[in-house]
Amino acid sequence: MRFQFKTEYNDDIRLYQDRVQLAWYVALLITAVSLPLFLGDFYISQVTFILIFSIAGMGIMLLVGHTGLVSLGHAAFLAAGAYSTVNLELLGVPFFLALPLGGLFAGVLGAVLAIPVLRLTGIYLAIATLALAIIIEDIIVLAEPLTGGVVGLSVDSIYLFSAAGPEINIYFTPFRFYYLALAVAALVALLYANILRSSTGRAFLAIRDSEVSARAMGINVARYKTLSFGLSCFITGLAGGLLAHFLGHINHEAFLILTSIELLMIVVIGGLGSIHGAFFGAIVFGMLPLTVSIAIETFGAPLGITSTTLPGLSTGIFAGLLVMFILVEPFGIYGRWLKIRTYFQLFPLYRRDMFRRHKSYLKTERMR
Amino acid sequence: MSLLSVEGISIHFGGLKAVDDVSFEVREGEVFTIVGPNGAGKSTIFNLISRFYDPSAGAIRFDGRDITRLKAEDIAPLGIARTFQNIELFDHSTVLQNLLVGRHRHRRSNFVANAFFLPSVRREEVEHREAIEKVIDFLDLQPYRNKMIAGLPYGVRKVVELARSLACEPKLLLLDEPASGLSVEETQDMAFWIEDIQKDMGVSVLMVEHDMSLVAQVSDRVLAIDHGAMLATGTPAEVQNDPLVIEAYLGREEA
Numbered sequence: 001m002r003f004q005f006k007t008e009y010n011d012d013i014r015l016y017q018d019r020v021q022l023a024w025y026v027a028l029l030i031t032a033v034s035l036p037l038f039l040g041d042f043y044i045s046q047v048t049f050i051l052i053f054s055i056a057g058m059g060i061m062l063l064v065g066h067t068g069l070v071s072l073g074h075a076a077f078l079a080a081g082a083y084s085t086v087n088l089e090l091l092g093v094p095f096f097l098a099l100p101l102g103g104l105f106a107g108v109l110g111a112v113l114a115i116p117v118l119r120l121t122g123i124y125l126a127i128a129t130l131a132l133a134i135i136i137e138d139i140i141v142l143a144e145p146l147t148g149g150v151v152g153l154s155v156d157s158i159y160l161f162s163a164a165g166p167e168i169n170i171y172f173t174p175f176r177f178y179y180l181a182l183a184v185a186a187l188v189a190l191l192y193a194n195i196l197r198s199s200t201g202r203a204f205l206a207i208r209d210s211e212v213s214a215r216a217m218g219i220n221v222a223r224y225k226t227l228s229f230g231l232s233c234f235i236t237g238l239a240g241g242l243l244a245h246f247l248g249h250i251n252h253e254a255f256l257i258l259t260s261i262e263l264l265m266i267v268v269i270g271g272l273g274s275i276h277g278a279f280f281g282a283i284v285f286g287m288l289p290l291t292v293s294i295a296i297e298t299f300g301a302p303l304g305i306t307s308t309t310l311p312g313l314s315t316g317i318f319a320g321l322l323v324m325f326i327l328v329e330p331f332g333i334y335g336r337w338l339k340i341r342t343y344f345q346l347f348p349l350y351r352r353d354m355f356r357r358h359k360s361y362l363k364t365e366r367m368r
Numbered sequence: 369m370s371l372l373s374v375e376g377i378s379i380h381f382g383g384l385k386a387v388d389d390v391s392f393e394v395r396e397g398e399v400f401t402i403v404g405p406n407g408a409g410k411s412t413i414f415n416l417i418s419r420f421y422d423p424s425a426g427a428i429r430f431d432g433r434d435i436t437r438l439k440a441e442d443i444a445p446l447g448i449a450r451t452f453q454n455i456e457l458f459d460h461s462t463v464l465q466n467l468l469v470g471r472h473r474h475r476r477s478n479f480v481a482n483a484f485f486l487p488s489v490r491r492e493e494v495e496h497r498e499a500i501e502k503v504i505d506f507l508d509l510q511p512y513r514n515k516m517i518a519g520l521p522y523g524v525r526k527v528v529e530l531a532r533s534l535a536c537e538p539k540l541l542l543l544d545e546p547a548s549g550l551s552v553e554e555t556q557d558m559a560f561w562i563e564d565i566q567k568d569m570g571v572s573v574l575m576v577e578h579d580m581s582l583v584a585q586v587s588d589r590v591l592a593i594d595h596g597a598m599l600a601t602g603t604p605a606e607v608q609n610d611p612l613v614i615e616a617y618l619g620r621e622e623a
């Protein structure tokens with residue numbers, strides 16, 4: 001059992017709780033940086049894919065997990081980030097500027113769309129954002145000069161600073177692409193954690209738990225919801241810019257309504273309300289198709305089952321997982337991990353009820 | 369000198385006159401209590417002052433400023449903090465986070481500075497923490513700092529809500545039934561705290577409360593209302609003995 005003795009306020013402000021936790025984070029970082037030493041090109045590109053979806057997951061986590069707003073249309077902002085990054089690069093903007101600008105475009109677009117949409121709450125908000133997910137597919141097809149229409153755009157390698165600068169391509173230089181994705185993911189996670197430990201993040205949490213008292217504390221709910229939506233879309237847009245280069249060719253099929261739902265599933269399975277959850281969810285989402293196809297090859301061959309005789313198996317399993325998590329572990333993988341950790345930290349004092357949801361007391365009837 | 373003055377406010381929900389032409393003043397440094405039977409319109413008056421409801425007539429002035437048409441989120445920055453009858457805390461945050469939300473009106477950094485956690489943001493966070501530590505010491509919340517609200521007992525939540533409103537450093541504190549659901553001991557603690565808030569911190573208090581012993585102990589003046597209309601104003605003893613008030617609570621004596 002570990003005790004934390006706090007001697008100054010910074011103990012509560014800094015990003016890690018104690019030295020043990022810091023050591024774990026450093027170990028994780030070292031593992032991540034040295035990963036290319038252990039994994040081949042194929043697996044590195046899989047991990048890169050996971051990292052890109054972790055970034056997108058963090059984007060939607062900020063909105064769904066921390067501000068309590070639901071969005072079924074985040075593929076639209078993934079697309080906005082992807083197409084604007086690629087188009088900026090076609091205009092000759094180097095990638096290190098094009099990516100944040102593409103994200104910014106997605107963020108501003110999100111914030112502008114949020115102003116009317118966020119007047120809705122709950123199921124109505126879900127439907128409005130769902131409409132967004134449907135519209136974006138058509139917009140991509142119609143906006144041919146920018147998106148290449150149905151054919152789509154083929155995306156060149158990443159040139160970080162200039163055409164002479166380091167070339168990054170997922171097929172030719174997967175390690176470089178991996179480090180780029182890792183750097184963006186780490187930076188986003190850091191900025192995200194910073195937001196959460198300051199007044200902006202607390203305002204988001206306040207809106208999630210009680211809008212009425214958030215307003216009574218002087219939080220401009222409309223403004224902070226818009227900000228949350230904008231930041232969420234900004235982060236998702238960054239993931240979109242990376243995804244475009246990862247895929248090498250993008251058209252409307254990369255940003256289907258299913259993608260939006262998958263993004264939402266990532267955060268639900270990973271665990272709502274934690275940055276870790278976005279990563280856990282992306283790992284499940286990224287590894288599942290691979291695991292399923294390996295499993296089919298290994299165990300299915302004697303039974304005559306191949307991936308063509310059982311199409312959509314991984315999608316089915318993913319959906320099944322989602323249902324199971326909602327029923328059994330509403331806090332997702334991260335919630336389960338917290339329980340396991342607490343079990344060992346408190347061993348043998350852990351009680352089953354420690355994480356039980358407590359009955360909430362009467363809520364003030366909603367005003368207006 | 370009056371800090372808050374409510375001038376003839378009314379509000380109707382359909383045909384129901386929830387508050388009908390109510391006027392009163394809260395003077396600087398006093399504890400002013402509104403009493404009345406259930407459904408008399410006490411909480412509605414609170415929701416009018418904290419601007420969740422729009423009055424259909426009348427005006428509300430705070431510190432010489434007309435706040436009748438302000439938005440709900442612009443009330444706290446003026447220095448009016450409130451608690452809710454049915455505790456409205458941020459359930460899935462810790463006590464510290466809840467109290468820090470109370471500091472929202474004192475924040476100085478924007479979200480970009482927050483994202484990069486500039487040195488100024490860190491200094492600001494420490495300042496906020498120092499401010500809420502004073503509140504934590506005052507209300508004896510030390511054991512609960514890092515506890516989730518969702519796991520706290522009712523009595524503690526009540527105190528955390530009071531603490532959060534004090535973290536605002538308000539000039540006027542609106543307490544909606546601070547003692548409801550509290551045990552006798554907890555109510556006694558609440559009475560001492562309210563007295564200290566008034567005398568030591570110099571904060572004026574506007575309170576709605578049913579517990580007459582608490583009202584009598586801490587209030588300077590009392591307003592009794594029933595069916596949205598004013599019955600009597602005066603010291604706690606005067607109001608308790610007012611025939612109209614007795615009638616509202618107990619009914620008329622048959623001759």
